[in-house]
Amino acid sequence: MxxxxxxxxxxxxxxxxxxxxxxxxxxxxxxxxxxxxxxxxxxxxxxxxxxxxxxxxxxxxxxxxxxxxxxxxxxxxxxxxxxxxxxxxxxxxxxxxxxxxxxxxxxxxxxxxxxxxxxxxxxxxxxxxxxxxxxxxxxxxxxxxxxxxxxxxxxxxxxxxxxxxxxxxxxxxxxxxxxxxxxxxxxxxxxxxxxxxxxxxxxxxxxxxxxxxxxxxxxxxxxxxxxxxxxxxxxxxxxxxxxxxxxxxxxxxxxxxxxxxxxxxxxxxxxxxxxxxxxxxxxxxxxxxxxxxxxxxxxxxxxxxxxxxxxxxxxxxxxxxxxxDTKSKIENTGTLTAENLTGEIKFKDVRFSYIEGEEVVKGISLEVHAGETVAIVGATGAGKSTIINLLSRFYETDSGEISIDNTNIKKFTLRSLRNEIAVVLQDVFLFADTIMKNITLGNPEITEEEVIDAAKQIGVHNFIATLPNGYHYNVKERGVMLSSGQRQLIAFLRAYVSNPSILVLDEATSSVDSYSEQLMQEATDKVTKGRTSIVIAHRLATIKKADKIIVMDAGEIVEIGTHQQLLQREKGYYRNLYEVQFMEEEIGE
Missing domain, CATH: 1.20.1560.10 (ABC transporter type 1, transmembrane domain)
Structure with a gap:
């Protein structure tokens, strides 16, 4: 001031x-x-x-x-x-x-x-x-x-x-x-x-x-x-x-x-x-x-x-x-280059608060093996998205350690770390530019042929091809010319062409039509295959396919296991969540 x-x-x-x-x-x-x-x-x-x-x-x-x-x-x-x-x-x-x-x-x-x-x-x-x-x-x-x-x-x-x-x-x-x-x-x-x-x-x-x-x-x-x-x-x-x-x-x-x-x-x-x-x-x-x-x-x-x-x-x-003069910078003191990571992730007693004295992540410890797909479930405000932000170092932990491939993420340079982690958010942001530019984000190393090939692999090429000018269609400010489902598909493709070692998905499909949801499910299966994936799961289909489910409540991990293991726990948090939120969806399937 x-x-x-x-x-x-x-x-x-x-x-x-x-x-x-x-x-x-x-x-x-x-x-x-x-x-x-x-x-x-x-x-x-x-x-x-x-x-x-x-x-x-x-x-x-x-x-x-x-x-x-x-x-x-x-x-x-x-x-x-x-x-x-x-x-x-x-x-x-x-x-x-x-x-x-x-x-x-x-x-x-x-x-x-x-x-x-x-x-x-x-x-x-x-x-x-x-x-x-x-x-x-x-x-x-x-x-x-x-x-x-x-x-x-x-x-x-x-x-x-x-x-x-x-x-x-x-x-x-x-x-x-x-x-x-x-x-x-x-x-x-x-x-x-x-x-x-x-x-x-x-x-x-x-x-x-x-x-x-x-x-x-x-x-x-x-x-x-x-x-x-x-x-x-x-x-x-x-x-x-x-x-x-x-x-x-x-x-x-x-x-x-x-x-x-x-x-x-x-x-x-x-x-x-x-x-x-x-x-x-x-x-x-x-x-x-x-x-x-x-x-x-x-x-x-x-x-x-x-x-x-x-x-x-x-x-x-x-x-x-x-x-x-504002000091709000993530310290980029790392000297190691993160490349060709296997994707083994460890959180060790991690604590974090947006406002000092009000912890939103309370001493979390977890391990994600290389190549695993892990679903994170829990009520709104449980700390699911915060886990994603901490992994990509959008925020710094108050205490504890996060490591990838047994190396503290603070030892990696910020750019190389984030190059190895692709994030698809629930609220997709697109710039007022062409679909091609929104996918490559100006990266000269990604060619148009590679983008088209990747789009075909995850099943979104046909949707893009129907648009005027195809991949050169201008989506206008914040992508208003596309539906929410179409924007989500573009975000999947953007993550896929970057070829990350770790993929993080905020899988939100509640506001999209059934056709877009099917495309997104197929895209999810494709982009998560063979790489470590962390999914904030909103749909039962994704949760059931996960190798491991992490259940969070009020900033703490309350349960970890597979879908079947967690359902067997009497009065378990996940079982209660399943009965309230997911059972009707499973019956509908």
């Missing part, structure tokens, strides 16, 4: 952000040089105006007038050239920096534990990775260098004004403290306001994304009116946050404009008195001071405006770095 102390600027955060400019330091230096040069050229124009008035216009010297006008034109051309270079390369640098930050952020997010995503709103993460990072770019394109340029211009203007006429400069400085104080207060208020804006933007993004994703549920349960009112409330808070920034702007900018006008009025009044009283002051210096005052006060207004941009960028950077 970004702090809300109202501190105008976080230099530690800024230094960290500047480190991303190191690969582009020459561009950084050039933009800084352009900023310095622009400040000098900016002062040169009013000075040339003064000389033109005093040496050409007042004495009516046409030759001098043409010369000075040409000189001013040359200075103007130089300003235009360097202004172009300044704006272009400042923006270029900003885009390079945010590209690098976004790559780092996405790479960091790829390493997070599954638990992080369980506890984080997708909309907020999308906001951080997309709009917040775009806002960071404005630090360089519209914030940092613009502020540096404006500050340099103000410094050069003040020094130059003192050398030209210290009395007129003192008049201008009499007004300056007031506008500086107003600017300081404005910056502090805007920092707090923009933090609130970013919070409300995240809330709005998260709400809209979740409701669009779950629109079907809203329609089914008639929640349209309720969600509409909730959206109005969130949108109202979003508007209020922005209105607060508008309010501060509405106060500050008239004050800045008024201060500039007062300073010009004082200079015209005092300078006019000096000229009419026969002092050495001339008309050219008054005109020059009017231009210089505008150059002095305009950057103040612009600095405040650019500081708004800088503040928004810093708030966004704070949020992005908060994710980069």
């Amino acid at each position: 970004a702090n809300k102390t109202g501190n105008a600027f976080d230099f530690g955060l800024f230094r960290r952000l500047l480190k991303y400019t190191n690969p582009y330091k020459w561009t950084f230096y050039f933009v800084a040089f352009a900023a310095v040069l622009l400040s000098l050229l900016g002062v040169l124009r009013p000075y040339l105006t003064k000389i033109t008035i005093n040496d050409s216009i007042v004495p009516k010297d046409n030759d001098n007038l043409i010369f000075y006008v040409a000189l001013m034109l040359g200075v103007l051309v130089l300003e235009v050239i360097f202004q172009f270079c300044f704006i272009y390369f400042a923006n270029w640098l900003g885009q390079e920096v945010i590209r690098d930050i976004r790559v780092n952020l996405f790479d960091h997010m790829l390493q997070f534990k599954k638990q992080y995503y369980d506890q984080s709103a997708v909309g907020r993460l999308v906001t951080r990775a997309v709009s917040d990072i775009e806002t960071i770019a404005s630090i360089f394109s519209q914030g940092l260098f613009m502020i540096i340029s404006d500050l340099l211009k103000m410094l050069v203007v003040l020094v130059f004004m003192f050398f030209q006429d210290w009395k007129l400069t003192c008049l201008v400085l009499a007004v300056l403290p007031f506008i500086l104080y107003a600017t300081r207060v404005f910056q502090q208020k805007m920092k707090i306001a923009f933090e609130e804006v970013r919070t409300q933007v995240s809330n709005l993004n998260s709400f809209v994304q979740e409701r669009i994703t779950g629109m079907k549920i809203l329609h089914i349960f008639g929640r349209e009116a309720i969600e509409y009112e909730r959206f109005k409330d969130i949108n109202h808070k979003h508007k209020k946050a922005w209105i607060k920034t508008v309010w501060y702007n509405s106060i500050f900018f008239p004050i800045a404009e008024m201060s500039s006008s007062i300073a010009i009025g004082l200079v015209v009044w005092f300078g006019g008195l000096q000229i009419t009283s026969g002092d050495t002051l001339d008309l050219g210096i008054i005109v020059m001071f009017i231009q210089l005052i505008q150059m002095l006060f305009r950057p103040l207004r612009q600095i405040a405006d650019k500081f708004n941009t800088l503040q928004m960028g810093m708030v966004a950077a704070n949020r992005v770095f908060a994710i980069l």
Whole structure:
């Protein structure tokens, strides 16, 4: 969370952000040089105006007038050239920096534990990775260098004004403290306001994304009116946050404009008195001071405006770095490569809790022999899916040891371990891409011919072939163009072509038609053949075929055995489960 102390600027955060400019330091230096040069050229124009008035216009010297006008034109051309270079390369640098930050952020997010995503709103993460990072770019394109340029211009203007006429400069400085104080207060208020804006933007993004994703549920349960009112409330808070920034702007900018006008009025009044009283002051210096005052006060207004941009960028950077600093990574310290595993699995007194002090796996010990098919059954919340997540190291155990082929899984590199374990989940996720891409997941080592051959082997080729464009059919976002059964079959094929040593199935067939269920049963038989398989079983047919059944309740293993062995236990947990849940299914068969 970004702090809300109202501190105008976080230099530690800024230094960290500047480190991303190191690969582009020459561009950084050039933009800084352009900023310095622009400040000098900016002062040169009013000075040339003064000389033109005093040496050409007042004495009516046409030759001098043409010369000075040409000189001013040359200075103007130089300003235009360097202004172009300044704006272009400042923006270029900003885009390079945010590209690098976004790559780092996405790479960091790829390493997070599954638990992080369980506890984080997708909309907020999308906001951080997309709009917040775009806002960071404005630090360089519209914030940092613009502020540096404006500050340099103000410094050069003040020094130059003192050398030209210290009395007129003192008049201008009499007004300056007031506008500086107003600017300081404005910056502090805007920092707090923009933090609130970013919070409300995240809330709005998260709400809209979740409701669009779950629109079907809203329609089914008639929640349209309720969600509409909730959206109005969130949108109202979003508007209020922005209105607060508008309010501060509405106060500050008239004050800045008024201060500039007062300073010009004082200079015209005092300078006019000096000229009419026969002092050495001339008309050219008054005109020059009017231009210089505008150059002095305009950057103040612009600095405040650019500081708004800088503040928004810093708030966004704070949020992005908060994710980069999050320690939710599975330690990938293993050095062994998991390959050609036999698939012998051992859990030894494994304990795990999603929330500290609330164990969901309570000292489990079990052994799965190579090539065995093991079914895990139990009530919802018994810990079945957690076993799968721990085996693939999506979560870390609190204590105990999990080993494959007598090697602690922590000794394997994460990538090689997960390459040897294929998981087919109950809730199948498909990307908005072709069936082929969803099966291979971009793995160049898996050819289209291998995919088609594998599909034929497990009996899903005919279903895919009936689709428009076959394997190149685009299933759209989350696979909405396919039924749940078809998505499950694609998931089976995806697991099968990866040729894993261990297969884990969350075999959910309750929501599919009988034809898809038959295909899935045949696919299950095929993909589990000859390899170690762990199945969270929902159907009696799968349970009966298993070499071993593990019965779980409240995070503990209460029974282990074959289907027949467990049925013979009087008042056994499995027997009771069978009589309540499976007997009707067996009679139906």
